[in-house]
Every structure is written in C-alpha cells, then in structure tokens.
C-alpha cells in the first residue's frame with residue numbers, strides 16, 4: 001500500500017507527516033496526519049492517541065488549532081488524525097450540506113445506497129488505517145492506543161471505544177454528540193447512511209451502547225462548554241449519556257461542564273492538556 005507524503009513539518013521537537021493513500025476500504029484516496037514525538041524509535045516505540053475530528057474538518061483543523069502535539073511531545077505520545085470522510089467522490093447529496101456527506105461520515109459503515117460503497121469509515125479507522133500506520137511506522141507502538149475526538153469525532157471516539165472493548169486503553173471527548181439517535185445531526189446522518197430502521201441506529205449511539213457495557217471502568221473523560229450553541233440546541237445531549245452511565249452503574253466516567261466555553265478550537269485547545277494526559281496515564285506514560 002503506497003503512502004504519499006504531502007508534507008513534513010517539524011514542531012515541538014517532533015514531526016507532523018501529512019499523508020495520503022489509496023484505501024481499499026473506502027475505494028477512494030484517504031488523507032491522514034501523524035505526529036511522531038521526539039525520541040520515538042523502533043526500539044522505543046511511542047503509544048498513540050487517535051483523534052477524530054468534527055463536522056467540516058480535515059486533519060488540518062486540529063493540527064493547526066488544537067495544540068495537542070505541544071503536550072504530546074513532552075510526554076512521548078504520538079498522535080494520529082484521520083480525515084472525517086472519504087474524498088474524491090461525487091455522490092448524490094454528498095456536498096450539499098456541511099452536516100452530511102463529505103467531512104461528515106459519523107465514523108460508521110454506511111449500509112444504504114449510494115453511500116455504502118465508499119462511506120466505510122468505521123472499518124477504515126478501526127482496521128485499515130491502524131494496520132497501515134503500524135506497518136509503516138515502527139516507531140509507533142501498536143499495543144498502546146487510545147482514542148479521543150471532538151463533536152462528531154467525540155461520538156466516533158465514544159462509539160468505537162464502546163464497540164471494541166480492549167482495542168483502546170482509554171477514551172476522551174470534547175463536546176461529543178453523545179446521543180445521536182435523538183438529535184437532528186444524528187437523525188440526518190443515520191437516516192442517510194443507514195436508513196429508517198431506528199433499531200440499527202442504536203448500534204452507533206454512545207448513550208445506547210453504554211447501557212450494555214460490561215468491561216469494567218470506562219476510563220472516559222468528557223468536557224462540554226456551557227456556552228456551546230450546539231449544546232444549547234440539544235445536538236450533544238451529554239446529560240442523556242450521563243443518565244445511562246448512572247443507570248448502568250458504569251464507573252470511571254468524568255463529565256465536566258466548562259463555564260462559558262463554546263464549541264470551537266479555543267475550547268479544545270484550552271482542555272487539550274487534560275485530554276492528552278488522560279490518554280498518557282492510561283497508556284503508561286504518566
């Protein structure tokens with residue numbers, strides 16, 4: 001599988017590599033970015049935190065405005081930033097709105113035409129991408145991986161973590177879409193990618209999935225800004241997730257409401273160090 005390096009950027013003593021490849025899962029080109037911290041080598045491979053971005057993003061938003069690498073560099077943590085959807089396709093409706101189609105995959109495997117051939121982002125993020133990255137970069141430790149994300153990416157992080165016990169050492173999210181089957185963004189995405197069967201939607205909903213979690217402490221950190229307009233518009237619904245956690249008796253879930261913060265990268269970067277340290281602790285770096 002040929003990897004094309006689009007850019008190499010030295011920063012905070014480490015390196016960002018902007019990469020592209022042809023994906024057999026999505027049958028499209030796919031872009032992603034890796035941060036390799038200083039000191040990582042094949043004899044001392046770095047644990048990895050996967051960060052899933054939100055609606056409208058490419059890996060560049062977090063690279064340029066998240067500053068997670070500033071903290072990860074000090075701790076010897078690598079970062080992997082997948083793209084938010086396949087690129088290079090022109091499916092009906094794919095580019096008509098910012099909350100569906102391109103840059104809005106919701107990190108699920110679509111089952112509905114015309115999206116199912118390409119929009120296979122759950123399989124891409126959990127299988128093809130890590131296999132590729134760990135075979136290409138021996139300075140990364142495939143046995144130590146955590147996952148995090150923002151908004152749509154927070155939904156992705158929580159659901160991929162809950163669906164794949166043991167795959168990731170911890171999870172964290174900024175302003176996650178925590179109960180997508182009950183909010184307008186999720187209804188639009190699940191209707192378009194999966195169809196009208198609402199029982200099928202529940203398999204991709206963190207609030208539903210956590211009800212049957214039986215794998216011990218969740219090791220989850222969630223931040224939500226009280227000044228976030230999408231929170232106020234009930235797109236995020238973190239309280240529903242909290243209620244399900246409580247009802248199911250799931251331990252080690254921290255949900256923090258941060259006074260006055262919005263949905264933006266000003267919010268993400270403010271609490272970035274906490275999320276990086278949360279992952280680093282569970283990955284054995286702290």
Ligand SMILES: N[C@@H](CCC(=O)N[C@@H](CSC=O)C(=O)NCC(=O)O)C(=O)O
Nearest residue numbers: 054055056057061098151152153264265
């Ligand atoms: N274009 C929209 C706003 C879109 C937006 O806020 N996107 C967020 C993620 S929202 C949930 O997944 C984001 O991260 N944007 C990138 C950025 O750099 O801020 C509108 O007009 O309201």
